[in-house]
Amino acid sequence: xxxxxxxxxxxxxxxxxxxxxxxxxxxxxxxxxxxxxxxxxxxxxxxxxxxxxxxxxxxxxxxxxxxxxxxxxxxxxxxxxxxxxxxxxxxxxxxxxxxxxxxxxxxxxxxxxxxxxxxxxxxxxxxxxxxxxxxxxxxxxxxxxxxxxxxxxxxxxxxxxxxxxxxxxxxxxxxxxxxxxxxxxxxxxxxxxxxxxxxxxxxxxxxxxxxxxxxxxxxxxxxxxxxxxxxxxxxxxxxxxxxxxxxxxxxxxxxxxxxxxxxxxxxxxxxxxxxxxxxxxxxxxxxxxxxxxxxxxxxxxxxxxxxxxxxxxxxxxxxxxxxxxxxxxxxxxxxxxxxxxxxxxxxxxxxxxxxxxxxxxxxxxxxxxxxxxxxxxxxxxxxxxxxxxxxxxxxxxxxxxxxxxxxxx
Amino acid sequence: xxxxxxxxxxxxxxxxxxxxxxxxxxxxxxxxxxxxxxxxxxxxxxxxxxxxxxxxxxxxxxxxxxxxxxxxxxxxxxxxxxxxxxxxxxxxxxxxxxxxxxxxxxxxxxxxxxxxxxxxxxxxxxxxxxxxxxxxxxxxxxxxxxxxxxxxxxxxxxxxxxxxxxxxxxxxxxxxx
Numbered sequence: 001x002x003x004x005x006x007x008x009x010x011x012x013x014x015x016x017x018x019x020x021x022x023x024x025x026x027x028x029x030x031x032x033x034x035x036x037x038x039x040x041x042x043x044x045x046x047x048x049x050x051x052x053x054x055x056x057x058x059x060x061x062x063x064x065x066x067x068x069x070x071x072x073x074x075x076x077x078x079x080x081x082x083x084x085x086x087x088x089x090x091x092x093x094x095x096x097x098x099x100x101x102x103x104x105x106x107x108x109x110x111x112x113x114x115x116x117x118x119x120x121x122x123x124x125x126x127x128x129x130x131x132x133x134x135x136x137x138x139x140x141x142x143x144x145x146x147x148x149x150x151x152x153x154x155x156x157x158x159x160x161x162x163x164x165x166x167x168x169x170x171x172x173x174x175x176x177x178x179x180x181x182x183x184x185x186x187x188x189x190x191x192x193x194x195x196x197x198x199x200x201x202x203x204x205x206x207x208x209x210x211x212x213x214x215x216x217x218x219x220x221x222x223x224x225x226x227x228x229x230x231x232x233x234x235x236x237x238x239x240x241x242x243x244x245x246x247x248x249x250x251x252x253x254x255x256x257x258x259x260x261x262x263x264x265x266x267x268x269x270x271x272x273x274x275x276x277x278x279x280x281x282x283x284x285x286x287x288x289x290x291x292x293x294x295x296x297x298x299x300x301x302x303x304x305x306x307x308x309x310x311x312x313x314x315x316x317x318x319x320x321x322x323x324x325x326x327x328x329x330x331x332x333x334x335x336x337x338x339x340x341x342x343x344x345x346x347x348x349x350x351x352x353x354x355x356x357x358x359x360x361x362x363x364x365x366x367x368x369x370x371x372x373x374x375x376x377x378x379x380x381x382x383x384x385x386x387x388x389x390x391x392x393x394x395x396x397x398x399x400x401x402x403x404x405x406x407x408x409x
Numbered sequence: 410x411x412x413x414x415x416x417x418x419x420x421x422x423x424x425x426x427x428x429x430x431x432x433x434x435x436x437x438x439x440x441x442x443x444x445x446x447x448x449x450x451x452x453x454x455x456x457x458x459x460x461x462x463x464x465x466x467x468x469x470x471x472x473x474x475x476x477x478x479x480x481x482x483x484x485x486x487x488x489x490x491x492x493x494x495x496x497x498x499x500x501x502x503x504x505x506x507x508x509x510x511x512x513x514x515x516x517x518x519x520x521x522x523x524x525x526x527x528x529x530x531x532x533x534x535x536x537x538x539x540x541x542x543x544x545x546x547x548x549x550x551x552x553x554x555x556x557x558x559x560x561x562x563x564x565x566x567x568x569x570x571x572x573x574x575x576x577x578x579x580x581x582x583x584x585x586x
Contacts, residue, residue, distance in 0.1 A: 069484070099530070119435065121435060121436055181432065192447055198530050201523075252444055254447050256447070278573055281577055
């Protein structure tokens with residue numbers, strides 16, 4: 001805060017003397033009471049740290065929710081309401097596991113690629129890292145993000161409703177480069193990707209996607225090695241596809257002629273329709289946006305200027321437009337998209353707003369470069385019914401009460 | 410224009426199919442066999458073996474019931490039920506279980522083989538996986554108590570929701586502009 005204050009006049013001599021005495025007498029008092037705009041002596045700062053930590057005052061964290069009585073089968077959510085920009089710090093990236101986080105020794109971990117290939121190969125991590133690498137900023141969203149909203153359960157905060165969403169820069173080798181090394185047989189139509197977690201989580205990926213140059217065998221996350229909970233030491237990154245297909249702790253790629261119909265592509269991550277049929281292999285995450293500030297659980301402490309900020313994203317490319325309504329959906333105005341606007345990445349938007357102190361509802365909607373417009377919950381339910389669950393992307397309005405309190409509307 | 414592109418593509422093909430970096434080492438058939446646990450819906454990948462619900466019941470009681478309940482009824486909010494829900498998928502209270510929802514018996518086998526028992530997976534020998542799969546399918550009324558499930562018969566088990574799946578229809582909500 002102090003850096004925003006106007007420059008103070010040079011303190012008078014007597015005051016300066018007093019402060020200097022105070023600094024000696026009670027260092028901590030002087031430290032907290034003086035800004036950095038005067039030249040009061042302060043003690044030498046803390047030592048350097050080989051691995052940095054955030055300031056002790058900063059407390060934001062993921063919220064953890066187990067889904068069964070066996071720990072390791074739930075998820076943790078990113079505090080979207082407290083973050084800036086389009087990159088989620090690795091320590092706050094959302095998690096979703098089906099059998100906990102495995103402890104993997106990178107020195108012995110290998111990736112086996114076999115099946116309908118000319119030459120089955122085993123790669124160490126050193127091998128993988130020797131391939132020409134690339135980095136890419138993408139969003140990652142769990143297919144089950146906001147799973148309850150369709151059925152009418154609205155969590156209090158945006159962390160609760162949208163927190164299975166994060167953005168990161170991933171580094172690795174394009175999967176296509178590595179598949180070229182093994183040589184695909186013409187009958188290879190699918191690829192089963194399998195993790196080294198206790199449940200050997202596995203998903204079938206169509207071969208066209210496996211060969212898409214966007215898809216990475218990633219070992220880097222935001223400039224350093226993947227975090228254990230995000231797949232250390234090796235994971236699949238499929239930009240724009242539901243989180244579960246981005247298999248973590250990757251140990252095996254099996255080229256096959258058909259999908260294996262694993263439990264996570266039949267029993268889970270399939271969408272039940274009103275007619276009792278379920279859609280499967282629903283990979284892409286459709287366009288979506290949400291206001292992260294002000295959002296549920298926060299409180300506006302005064303009338304006047306507030307910047308509305310939020311995120312938009314689409315698995316089909318770039319976000320073209322975000323619109324904001326501050327009058328319960330009666331009128332909409334275009335928000336400013338903050339650069340960079342990258343394909344299949346989080347896009348930040350900003351919208352200046354003066355709150356007059358009256359109760360209102362604010363919300364946003366986005367359009368992606370294919371022309372797809374984010375639907376309302378009503379439009380979505382009219383087609384999908386109440387039980388498809390996964391891939392919910394309806395609008396998320398927030399009610400601002402006259403007290404300034406913000407609640408899901 | 411299209412022809413030029415096609416020509417370029419054709420020129421690229423030899424480059425695309427050739428290994429360039431010579432990284433990695435050949436996998437031996439022994440290590441592939443050890444690592445390959447894939448089971449396909451037509452039964453490919455299933456190990457030779459057999460088991461029925463009679464043999465599966467005591468295994469289930471000792472290794473599974475503590476979480477999934479003595480009759481596979483699960484524990485609300487704690488552990489998934491493994492039985493019930495057949496006929497509910499198109500109703501206002503759909504209940505998805507292995508019995509009502511999963512389209513292939515091979516997936517049940519594969520899931521148990523990969524992931525169960527939850528705290529000590531990969532300890533059941535193939536015959537035990539066949540037996541305990543048979544027991545769960547029997548609890549769902551899908552196979553009889555005596556029916557032996559083998560690598561040949563398991564893929565032929567008629568699951569109630571075998572034809573319940575359709576491909577992705579999205580974009581299904583047409584609010585385009």
